[in-house]
Amino acid sequence: MSNTPRSVFDRQLRLIAANELEALVSQYHDDALLLRGDRPIYGRDALREHFAALLASAPAIEVTSAVEAQDLLSYQATVTVGEEEPARQYGVLVLRGEQIDRHVTGAFPVLSGGGRKGGTITVDLEPYTAWTSRAVPDPRNAGREAIGPVLLEIVDAEGPILAERAYRLYVKASGGKALTSIARAPLSGATFRLTNAGAIEMEEGSEVLRPAGTPEVRVRELGPRALDEVPLREVAELMRRLRAAGATELPRAVLDAYGLVRMTAKAEDFLAQAQIVAEEA
Template sequence: MSPSIPEAIFERHLRLIAARDVEALASQYHDDALLLRGDRAIRGRDALREHFGTWLASGPSLEVASAHAADDVLSYQATVTVADEPVREYGVLFARGERIARHVTGMFPVASGEGRRRSGVHVDLEPYSAWTPHAVPDPRNAGRETIGPVLLEIVSAEGPILAERAYRLYIKASGGKALTSIARAPLSGSTFRLRNAGAIDFEEGSEVLRPAGTPEVRVRELGPRALDEVPLREVAELMRRLRAAGATELPRAVLDAYGLVRMTAKAEDFLAQAEQVSLTDL
């Protein structure tokens, strides 16, 4: 089951906090959104941008204890730590469409011994470099001389990247909504031509594209990807590193590392596959 809209919003919210991305964090809110805190009300995206800029500059870390969603509402409990001082945050997000219309939070002191990381397990992740979308021609009628350079841009920015994600990024930038078989054919053909030209690498039967001569696996932040858009071997290598650092419940440790909250059935299946791969040699 896919996450609900408020769950997806919240998971991205956590990733953007970890990435210290003020602009993207503010853009999660509607222009007329209200953030109601215990000490003040902050209304409108410009005021929110200023608030988040100041808050993120303090270097906060956030650990979610629980999150529950129904309809367009999500409630959560988390521990927010700034300068080694944890406080308990209780919050409610009200979604309107795919953005936040209202966000209510309350902060309370944490009792001694609470609010620290449960496992203390941490591994460093490379920052994720996302492709910057721009207008591109419809792949169904664009020539190979146009499609190839754009695909190379995407792979160079985000590789190793699942071919499916690369194609969907292209389709979305072209104004399309779905990756149809008609659109896939010229994109796939351009991918093979790029490999034959020595610009990108991928093994026969592999769904993962990367710039020529670059590592097959890079362990990175989740970035704008959904969990199932992360190459399986990348997750497997993350699991190896988490295991070496002392983690025992690897699927949950991966979610924590990525700033995700909800263990869906789909995520559970995907992470079980990755755990099997992590037990074999790359």
């Protein structure tokens, strides 16, 4: 059976835990590139040196999220070395055949329960649980009996979730390229029926879906979401917690908390809206 990005990643974690240097290096192509946050590492000889140093530190790695698609896997994890504070890390693996061709990794700010580390204000975030994509029927002709259970599955996994994101996840899983108006109509209809049946709830005044009886807001890691896919009230609550921890430049503090760097015009507009909500609450 061919390796998948997830099977390679899982083996990577087992080999690190077992201190298996050569087996770990053999996961990579001879000309593989590992791009760290501070430098590039080319080829197996350099990789061997890198991983020898890593294994010597005996890291404890806890994966908080991992999402794969085709030959790619994106992950987030906390890494603890000795008595040091756990560090948040992210990474992307790219396979070529059954071995790793490219590996990008870097560090987020350290979680500290709201303290100040190196001038950065940080707060604890819940891990984000992403829906595990699978083949689903085309929403344009599937019928309500087929669409409803899948949509409920997505909301159960990722709620509170923007309806737009839930619909896009469904369409992508069905093999579609874009969320068209033709595909949106049956998905919106399924949402309406699930809401009427009491299976899910929709936040008043917005299209944020969550399983019935669950909290309206959960402050979580960014996970596989784009910034504008995070419910506005979730970002606003994160801002309130960051402000309570001592942050003053809230938009920048949010980007730091999510491990993002670039403040685009789109991000600035979105975070300005969230700050208004945070100030009004």
